[in-house]
Amino acid sequence: MAGDALGEVGARKDHFVVLAALGEFGPASQAALSGRTRICKSDLVAVLNDLADGGWVRRAPDPADKRRNVITITDSGERRLAELDRVLDGVNERIVAALGHDERTQLFALFARINAHFDNPPGPA
Numbered sequence: 001m002a003g004d005a006l007g008e009v010g011a012r013k014d015h016f017v018v019l020a021a022l023g024e025f026g027p028a029s030q031a032a033l034s035g036r037t038r039i040c041k042s043d044l045v046a047v048l049n050d051l052a053d054g055g056w057v058r059r060a061p062d063p064a065d066k067r068r069n070v071i072t073i074t075d076s077g078e079r080r081l082a083e084l085d086r087v088l089d090g091v092n093e094r095i096v097a098a099l100g101h102d103e104r105t106q107l108f109a110l111f112a113r114i115n116a117h118f119d120n121p122p123g124p125a
Helices: 002-008 013-025 030-037 041-053 075-095 101-119
Strands: 057-062 065-073
Touching (some): 013 030, 013 041, 013 065, 030 041
């Protein structure tokens, strides 16, 4: 559903993920962005090309290391990110539409527990 909804506005999941990472954490090298988004470096180049062509990100040489580029979200990219957020909010609403308020609260609490488990897995037994 999310992929279809994003496709309707000319976007893909990786576009959203990169814009969201830049919006949340600020400018980053391509290597750092690859690690943060878990998009392999070779695939990330194509995503960044798409985003740069749309005017949503800017590549500039890193002042500390001219061999490296720093990727920055543009003002247009911030607006695009807000648009994609709205699209995905609509998808989320459709997914949970059949649930009541208490059921949604319970579902999101369970997802939070699952995420916490993967963020802090238990040590060996």
